[in-house]
Amino acid sequence: MNTYFDNSGTSFPKPPQVAEAISRYLKDGGGTYGRAAYGRAYEATVLVEECRDKLAELMGGSNSAQIAFTANSTTAINTIIKGLSLRGKRVLVSPLEHNAVMRPLLFLKETEGVAIEMLKTHSDGVIDIEALDLITRSNIGLVVINHQSNVSGVVQPVSDICKWAADIPVLIDGSQSVGHIPLHLEEWGVDYFAFTGHKGLLGPTGVGGFYAREPGNITPLIHGGTGSASDSFEMPAFVPDKYQAGTPNIVGIVGLLAALNNVPQPMTTSADLRKGIQSVASLKGFKVLCASSEHEQGGSFSFTHAELSPSQLARELYDKYGLEVRSGLHCAPAAHRFYSTFPQGSTRIALSAYHFPDDLVYLFGALKEIASRF
Structure with missing residues (x-):
């Protein structure tokens, strides 16, 4: 009997192939990512890029370079929110947001004069789509929506929200939805989507990332070595390297790839x-x-x-x-x-x-x- 019901915190159990892949990398692989030409490094780089490709496919994106790896969805959200030019602008949020969204927004409110405004919802927390047309659109820099609430499980109508937003950037916090809900980010018109690997994707902790439809619009949160464009002190202008300073969590990415390749069939409806x-x-x-x-x-x-x-x-x-x-x-x-x-x-x-x-x-x-x- 499975008595573990805290999968919104972190998933358990994981597919057995996750631990096997991690052990195999640590015992037999061990190469770094994108920083050398010998066999181990090449094999590690292939695994990382294969995981990136799988994620793009899962999320409904056509270009895997739009996926950048981070430590978790919190880092991804901070990268996007703090990497956009939001000084003095309005940011619209749902009333069901996690502190991974509200805390960086409060920081920008205090340091850059960002105005945080709550969207109207129905009594259960679902965004009232009709009420969106009553909002004055001037000076809105970003709309942030928690795709699936980690309190109530409410799933927001992302496609309708993006259709209303049109040219206003939309960030979707997909921490709880990825791996559970079919995603069509490109079709929906999502600008930014943050995800983590250890919940619905059934991967290990310490690995997540974000999808960006126009990644060049974000200033990197972290600066450092990428293994590319090493002749310059500037961060690479191309993606995903622009947002991946430092050696990535290869162990976590290898485990996540194994989870993506071994998705179990749900037993409940x-x-x-x-x-x-x-x-x-x-x-x-x-x-x-x-x-x-x-x-x-x-x-x-x-x-x-x-x-x-x-x-x-x-x-x-x-x-x-x-x-x-x-x-x-x-x-x-x-x-x-x-x-x-x-x-x-x-x-x-x-x-x-x-x-x-x-x-x-x-x-x-x-x-x-x-x-x-x-």
């Missing part, structure tokens, strides 16, 4: 998830944070209890039932303010492809037993 959400919502004392429509619901949701704090609920689920869940604010206080669950937060459930319907039955049975005490 959206119908299983929706049935479970409805079951929890019907329990006495429970309030569920989720999308109103199953078509806008990702593979995670959270809940609160009238008598138990999120941490108490999570502790009981672990101590009595062996269920591993996350409680608290999930690094998204803006979302909890929207859902009126601040400052206590919520208890979160996040599925992966390694869950079976019986795992959900066990989880919801445990919640039912807890509810019966009140």
